[in-house]
Amino acid sequence: MTYESWGRNSPTLRRSCTPDSLNSEVMAKGSFLPYGNGRSYGDSCHNKDGRLIDMRDANRILSFDEGSGVLTCEAGTLLSDILAHVIPRGFFLPVTPGTRFVTVGGAIANDVHGKNHHVRGTFGAHVESLVLLRSDRGLLTCSPSENSDLFAATIGGMGLTGLITRAKIRLMRVGSADVRQRTLRFDGIDDYFTRCAEFDDMHEYAVAWIDQLAKGRRLGRGLLLGADHPSERSQPSRPASGPKLSIPFVPPVNLVNRATLKVFNELFFRKERAGEHWRTVSWQSYFYPLDSIGRWNRLYGPRGLFQHQSVYPEMNGHDTTVRLMExxxxxxxxxxxxxxxxxxxxxxxxxxxxxRPGFTLTLDFANQGADTVKLLEALDDIVIAAGGAVNPYKDARMSAATFEASFPDWRALEVHRDCAMISDFWKRTAMVLPRQTARMAALAAAV
Ligand SMILES: Cc1cc2nc3c(=O)[nH]c(=O)nc-3n(C[C@H](O)[C@H](O)[C@H](O)COP(=O)(O)OP(=O)(O)OC[C@H]3O[C@@H](n4cnc5c(N)ncnc54)[C@H](O)[C@@H]3O)c2cc1C
Incomplete structure (x- = not known):
């Protein structure tokens, strides 16, 4: 078995074990990291000097209560399996990322967000409880009322606080999984900023696709997509299914280049009529357009891709977005x-x-070596100067300084880290920073 991250930009790993081979004594003697389905883009799901705990066979749905919408499952269960189970019963995930091929454990450990963050917050907000295996304390139930500090540290804790073995999550009742989509084609970034608050106020879901290659007056042109589930009960237009097409091998060169992108962006923008219109869209197309092509990350060739996702305050949202794109x-x-x-x-x-409150911009770049890393560092500088943060689970190369500026309170997570768990990301960032601030050392000395 080999293990990659989705960006295919860090080394492929081979050493793994299954969760049923573990207990706290075994864990205490080694170095581990849980591995969900490898949909993180960089090295936050890797531990090259230790073993990955492959969660993919721990994938049973244990119970679903249609009265309360509460589902209990093993942590390796894919969101796609949950959707296949609950959509025919009139339920949907309250928060979903842009791919359904992630595990429940991975969704909790990265506290993923979706197109309705403005309405329902993150995935973690819908977790009732979880069971955590730690090398120092064995199996623990964690919830807002039981082991609450460990519960808070595990949501978004990037697998460092222990192994989530199962979770209880609250699902959302919907009339249909399909959505009524409102599309606004806008000709420049100013139009997006004029209209985005109204879309958030009116719709459960809101997100914009941007043509990053457009320049001058057209800089930041794109499509704003609002959507809502209908309240009347109806079955979705298409059943749950896997990808229609899959990229079978890694081509020797990157196929996602500037020339192909220019054509793609022009067609994607022009396929929508100018102005605003409504239509009903299948849940697969609205939430998971990229899932229709299996292993699309291979199109980037042997060197893979980098994703840069940042968040920055609303106050300077317009100017920061323009600076990042330019x-x-x-x-x-x-x-x-x-x-x-x-x-x-x-x-x-x-x-x-x-x-955190503000605007979040996500950019995908083919890995062209040092030039790309230079660009990513320049993007980091803009984000940090604006008072923002860079997303760690999309990252494969941010500096320790960028990490600390993004998460000044990271030491609070280090306190809860299970010492049997470590990731290459954590070693590259947190572990090269002083564990104590000067203020903490002064306080310790004063006691
Ligand atoms: C096409 C695409 C679209 C995406 N869209 C979004 C989006 O809209 N919003 C968003 O937030 N993210 C998005 N992502 C990122 C993805 O949702 C997250 O990286 C997710 O956490 C990956 O889950 P996974 O199961 O693949 O876990 P992995 O990537 O394998 O692991 C993720 C982290 O979870 C930890 N982990 C996994 N299982 C467990 C467990 N059982 N116990 C404890 N820790 C565990 C790992 O150690 C690691 O730190 C997208 C990714 C792709 C490829």
Whole structure:
């Protein structure tokens, strides 16, 4: 078995074990990290000097109560399996990322967000309880009322606080999984900023696709997509299914280049009529357009891709967005998928979650070596200067300084880290920073 991250930009790993081979004594003697389905883009799901705990066979749905919408499952259960089980019963995930091929454990450990963050916050806000295996304390039930500090540290804790073995999550009742979509084609970034608050106020879901290659007056043109589930009960237009097509091998070169992107962006923008219109869209197309092509990450060739996701305060949202997009253009890089969204004010129950109020911009770049890393560092600088943060579970190369500026309270997670758990990301960032601040050392000395 080999293990990659989705960006295919860190080494492929081979050493793994299954959760049923573990107990606290075994864990205490080794170095481990849970591995869900490898949909994180960089090295936060890797531990090259230790073993990955492969969760994919721990995938049983244990119970579903249609009265309360509460589902209990093993942590390796994929969101796609939950959807197949609950959609025919009139339920949907309250929060879903842009792929359904992630595990429940991975969704909790990264406290993932979806297109409705402004309404329902993060995935962690819908977790009733979880069972955690630790090397020092064995199996523990954690919830907002039981082992609550460990519960908060585990939501968004990137697998560092122990192994989540099972979880109880609250699902959302919907008339249909399909949605009524409102599309607004906008010709420049100013139009997005004029209309985004109204879309958030009116719709459960809201997100914008941006043509990152458009310049001048058209800079930041794109499509704003609002959507809602209908309240009347109806079955969705298409049943749950896997990808229709899969990329069978890694081509020798990157196929997602500037020329192909320019054509793709123009067609994608023009396929929508100017102005605003409504239509009913299948849940697969609205929530998971990329899932229709299996292993699409292989199209980036042997060197893979980097994703850069940042969040920055609303106050300077317009100017920061423009600076980030212009920076990518000046560096001569084209982003295949550029997504802009406004996070809401919901506080995550997680200690270490990425979402915070403001705008979040996601850019995907083919890995062209040192030039791409230089661009990503320039993007980091813009984000940090704006008072923002860079997403750790999309990252494979941010500096320790960028990490600390993004998560100044990271030491609170280190306190709860199970010493049997470590990731390559944590070693590369947190572990090269002083464990104590000067203030903490002074306080300790004073006691
Ligand atoms: C196409 C695509 C679209 C995406 N869209 C979004 C999006 O809209 N919003 C968003 O937030 N993210 C998004 N992501 C990122 C993805 O949702 C997260 O990285 C997710 O956490 C991956 O889950 P996984 O099961 O693949 O876990 P992995 O990537 O394998 O692991 C993720 C983390 O969880 C930990 N972990 C896994 N299982 C357990 C467990 N049982 N116990 C404890 N820790 C565990 C791992 O150690 C690791 O730190 C997207 C990714 C892709 C490829």
């Amino acid at each position: 920076c990518a253009q000046v560096h001569g890089h084209a982003s295949f998928l550029t997504v802009l969204k406004r996070f809401g004010a919901h506080r995550s129950p997680g200690l270490f979650s990425f979402p």
